Amino acid sequence: MILPSTDTPLYNHPLPDIERWLASKGCQQDVTNLHCWSLHTPDWQAEITMEVDSLVVRYLNAGDDGEDIQRSFKYSLTRQDLEEVIFSDPLTTTSKQDA
Numbered sequence: 311m312i313l314p315s316t317d318t319p320l321y322n323h324p325l326p327d328i329e330r331w332l333a334s335k336g337c338q339q340d341v342t343n344l345h346c347w348s349l350h351t352p353d354w355q356a357e358i359t360m361e362v363d364s365l366v367v368r369y370l371n372a373g374d375d376g377e378d379i380q381r382s383f384k385y386s387l388t389r390q391d392l393e394e395v396i397f398s399d400p401l402t403t404t405s406k407q408d409a
Contacts, residue, residue, distance in 0.1 A: 313389070316390035317390055318388060319385065319386050320365075320392060321385035335396075336350075347360075353399060355369070363385065365385070367383065372400045372401060383395065
């Protein structure tokens with residue numbers, strides 16, 4: 311898989327490349343809702359939704375009170391920035407969001 315460089319905004323990646331990237335990070339695509347992905351790690355779980363203007367990530371039961379934590383990341387962020395915020399522990403990551 312050859313992707314654009316990691317400092318390229320995600321909106322400059324073709325959709326098949328974004329899908330391959332998510333799969334390479336361990337995400338599983340929902341077979342009925344192709345814009346939805348899930349990720350299971352030993353320490354946490356997340357659902358990723360590819361919206362029109364952003365990736366929405368919901369970390370399941372990740373809050374102090376066991377509630378979900380939801381974050382939205384614009385496609386204008388680079389793949390490297392997205393990897394740093396999406397695929398690290400949701401409680402230790404600071405949110406990198408475009409205003």
